[in-house]
Amino acid sequence: xxxxxxxxxxxxxxxxxxxxxxxxxxxxxxxxxxxxxxxxxxxxxxxxxxxxxxxxxxxxxxxxxxxxxxxxxxxxxxxxxxxxxxxxxxxxxxxxxxxxxxxxxxxxxxxxxxxxxxxxxxxxxxxxxxxxxxxxxxxxxxxxxxxxxxxxxxxxxxxxxxxxxxxxxxxxxxxxxxxxxxxxxxxxxxxxxxxxxxxxxxxxxxxxxxxxxxxxxxxxxxxxxxxxxxxxxxxxxxxxxxxxxxxxxxxxxxxxxxxxxxxxxxxxxxxxxxxxxxxxxxxxxxxxxxxxxxxxxxxxxxxxxxxxxxxxxxxxxxxxxxxxxxxxxxxxxxxxxxxxxxxxxxxxxxxxxxxxxxxxxxxxxxxxxxxxxxxxxxxxxxxxxxxxxxxxxxxxxxxxxxxxxxxxxxxxxxxxxxxxxxxxxxxxxxxxxxxxxxxxxxxxxxxxxxxxxxxxxxxxxxxxxxxx
Numbered sequence: 001x002x003x004x005x006x007x008x009x010x011x012x013x014x015x016x017x018x019x020x021x022x023x024x025x026x027x028x029x030x031x032x033x034x035x036x037x038x039x040x041x042x043x044x045x046x047x048x049x050x051x052x053x054x055x056x057x058x059x060x061x062x063x064x065x066x067x068x069x070x071x072x073x074x075x076x077x078x079x080x081x082x083x084x085x086x087x088x089x090x091x092x093x094x095x096x097x098x099x100x101x102x103x104x105x106x107x108x109x110x111x112x113x114x115x116x117x118x119x120x121x122x123x124x125x126x127x128x129x130x131x132x133x134x135x136x137x138x139x140x141x142x143x144x145x146x147x148x149x150x151x152x153x154x155x156x157x158x159x160x161x162x163x164x165x166x167x168x169x170x171x172x173x174x175x176x177x178x179x180x181x182x183x184x185x186x187x188x189x190x191x192x193x194x195x196x197x198x199x200x201x202x203x204x205x206x207x208x209x210x211x212x213x214x215x216x217x218x219x220x221x222x223x224x225x226x227x228x229x230x231x232x233x234x235x236x237x238x239x240x241x242x243x244x245x246x247x248x249x250x251x252x253x254x255x256x257x258x259x260x261x262x263x264x265x266x267x268x269x270x271x272x273x274x275x276x277x278x279x280x281x282x283x284x285x286x287x288x289x290x291x292x293x294x295x296x297x298x299x300x301x302x303x304x305x306x307x308x309x310x311x312x313x314x315x316x317x318x319x320x321x322x323x324x325x326x327x328x329x330x331x332x333x334x335x336x337x338x339x340x341x342x343x344x345x346x347x348x349x350x351x352x353x354x355x356x357x358x359x360x361x362x363x364x365x366x367x368x369x370x371x372x373x374x375x376x377x378x379x380x381x382x383x384x385x386x387x388x389x390x391x392x393x394x395x396x397x398x399x400x401x402x403x404x405x406x407x408x409x410x411x412x413x414x415x416x417x418x419x420x421x422x423x424x425x426x427x428x429x430x431x432x433x434x435x436x437x438x439x440x441x442x443x444x445x446x447x448x449x450x451x452x453x454x455x456x457x458x459x460x461x462x463x464x465x466x467x468x
Contacts, residue, residue: 075441076132076429077363083356084410084425088418090349091333091411092117098321098336099329099413113329113413120178120415124422131426133441136434139427140374143189143196147218150189153182154225169405171229172416181416183234186222187385188420190238191245192427193218195377198249202373206250215242216259232270232277233404237389239263244384245377284402300325301332301397304339305346312342329413331405334397349411350394357387363432375431382424386410 092114099113106112139146156173157163163170164179172179197215204211219242226235243263247256271277279294287295287302304320307313318339321328328336338346364379386409393408395401407417410425434440 073436075433075437077359077432079359080356080363080425080428080432083352083359087349087352087356087410088121090337090352091408092121093315094333094337094340094411095329095413097316097318097340098333100316101322102329105323116178116415117413117418120418121422123415124419127419128422128426131423132430132433134430135440136372136375136378136431139192139378140196140199143193147189147193150182150186151221151225153180154186154222157182158225158228169229169231171231178415181414183226183229183231184414184416184420186226187234187238187241188424190219190222190242191378191381191385191424194242194245195374195381198245198377199374202249205246206252209255212246212251212255215246227270230274231405233392233406236267236404237385237392237406240388241381241385245381248380249377280402284399287399297326297332297403298399301335302399304332304335305398308339308342308346310343312338312340312345315340330407331393331403331412332397333408333412334394338397353387353390353409357383357390360386360428363428363435367431367435370435372431372435375434379428379431382428386421386424 095117096111096114100110103112103114104110109115153173157170162173164172164174166172171183172181174180194215198205201211201214219239222238223235226232226238243256243259271281283290283294284298287298289295291299300320304318304325307319313319318328318336320339321336325332325335334346334349337349341348360379360383364376364383367373367379368376389406389409392401392404393406393412396403396406407414409417410421
């Protein structure tokens, strides 16, 4: 609206109109009063004021529209968050149900393991919240350091007096409140390191053998240390996850095929040269041949599936958890779930894991399309890790694979596993958040720790997109 208001002076020619100032001066002349002159500054700045106000109005409107649009979006992916929370909640319920008898016998408290699982979940949420507000560039820069810390802990767990041995395996470092299972930490460390490596050396991975061999050397060192514990299950999961990430990174097919053959040969030798692994394999092929010795665990798990049928015996009514099925609240939690909730409950859990993995793959592809390559590789690695470990655990419970000491992600009892899984999911949520938002959560907080640089120096890398 114009700053001057015009009024018709009564003439027939309406194009000739006078402002209030001109009418006031005409009246003053007739009365012999002093004429008021319009200030030149106001006259000169009037049009400028109108333009500034007009421009500011558009800017404010655009900002309001942008804020409103962003406010209607979730800060993190709601599907990943929802699926993860459902699996965690269902896992807590089943841990409480499956561990009642053994907790009462070993500790005199029926809900001993349930309370510890709730504590671990709470700590996992706290760690996840910290990770959620940490930029991806921090993890990209810290990947080698995190891997180095993991390797140091893998060596420390083998030192007598430092590592704690349970059931013949030295996999834990006692930290007072809980025991840290180093193999869980090294899984996450390898995923973060490989994601950063594929971004930094993507062209070398695609074109020459040197870029392919470097992560294989690191993987070999990690595998040897894990086998010294021994922990073949974690070695398989880490190796398969690394292979999947390298394949997505564009490694040449013949190199990938040779690596698969070498790993298959190594797995065969590891099974043949260790009598207890060979015994597990033989009992897996026919567990009913010796149902009270080598095939005891698997036969009891299959009985649990048979008792559950489609609808289950009801929550808390499992018989197999009453000292029949070993490790009912850890490695064989899925068998107890199938007995109490039936085939419907088991299929639901499988569907939840499948939906979670597929959704992570979807947002990873979106990150790759947005040139967020580190975030894309990281999410691909975590999706492969979760999907593969869940598949192996469920297959072992159903007798499809030989018995391995792998927990069901987000569900089985285990403080280290739960906390690391919470951190992994938080990393996925953070990576997805940075894909959609230019100004991320916690960016102002982390700027306080920058070394006086107002703008971060971004590294320029060659083509680093996902190859397939």
